[in-house]
Amino acid sequence: MPAFLSALTRFCLSSIGKKILVALSGAAMMGFLIGHLSGNLLAYGGPDAINSYAEWLHSLGKLLWIARLGLIGAVVVHIVFTILLVIENRMARDQAYAYPATVGASKASRTMIYSGAVILAFLLFHLSHFTVTIFNEFGTDKYLDAEGRRDVYRMLKDGFGVPWVSFFYILAVGLLCMHLSHGFASVFQTLGLSSNRFRPVVETGGYIFSIVLFIGYASIPVAFWFGILN
Numbered sequence: 001m002p003a004f005l006s007a008l009t010r011f012c013l014s015s016i017g018k019k020i021l022v023a024l025s026g027a028a029m030m031g032f033l034i035g036h037l038s039g040n041l042l043a044y045g046g047p048d049a050i051n052s053y054a055e056w057l058h059s060l061g062k063l064l065w066i067a068r069l070g071l072i073g074a075v076v077v078h079i080v081f082t083i084l085l086v087i088e089n090r091m092a093r094d095q096a097y098a099y100p101a102t103v104g105a106s107k108a109s110r111t112m113i114y115s116g117a118v119i120l121a122f123l124l125f126h127l128s129h130f131t132v133t134i135f136n137e138f139g140t141d142k143y144l145d146a147e148g149r150r151d152v153y154r155m156l157k158d159g160f161g162v163p164w165v166s167f168f169y170i171l172a173v174g175l176l177c178m179h180l181s182h183g184f185a186s187v188f189q190t191l192g193l194s195s196n197r198f199r200p201v202v203e204t205g206g207y208i209f210s211i212v213l214f215i216g217y218a219s220i221p222v223a224f225w226f227g228i229l230n
């Protein structure tokens with residue numbers, strides 16, 4: 001193996017290397033979440049706004065696939081290296097401590113692995129719901145608008161017309177934002193961007209970021225529920 005590749009592999013498998021990969025992949029997904037929310041909020045502009053946005057996205061063709069592959073890569077790296085870190089931490093803890101190492105940790109940080117697992121389950125459900133459309137007719141000719149575009153607005157209306165689906169979305173987005181409230185500050189800390197002085201600012205930034213995302217995402221099923229969008 002070339003010296004550069006073996007040094008890179010050694011770095012990726014070191015404790016700090018794993019933490020940096022988890023932080024960078026998490027930051028990439030946060031970027032996606034901001035972009036995806038901005039697109040979703042176009043629903044408030046009516047069917048034409050969100051349907052033409054979706055049409056434009058799909059017209060990107062190869063570029064869209066490059067972005068999708070990047071996102072899938074980020075999800076895989078985030079999960080694999082988180083699991084490796086959990087195993088490493090458990091092994092170190094079993095040897096070093098006779099008391100729980102989670103004392104003093106926040107609820108969000110202690111539950112990161114569980115909220116992460118529910119978010120993954122939500123993501124698989126969400127992709128089969130709106131993108132791969134395996135258990136509904138959203139991907140068929142029945143869901144085209146008057147201009148022959150994918151009728152994303154009606155997909156949202158009909159999708160969120162099922163109460164348990166809306167409830168599950170709100171719950172999952174709530175867990176996602178709890179996960180992010182801790183993850184946001186962790187990214188800064190791992191990348192060495194958060195000194196003791198700035199830690200409270202970064203932590204507050206994490207709370208504000210996750211609350212804004214929660215309100216934005218959850219508002220869509222809620223708006224269809226209350227007839228603000230219809």
Ligand code: HEM
Nearest residue numbers: 036040054068123126130131152169173176217218220221
């Ligand atoms: C209420 C909240 C949400 C709504 C209304 C929503 C809506 C949508 C819609 C309509 C699509 C299909 C777009 C199309 O095919 O043109 C989509 C795709 C997607 N959503 Fe969401 N979404 C929400 C939350 C989330 C969250 C929280 C995540 C991540 C954890 C997420 C990740 C994705 C991904 C990865 C895709 C596939 C994008 C692609 O086709 O390349 N979504 N979403």
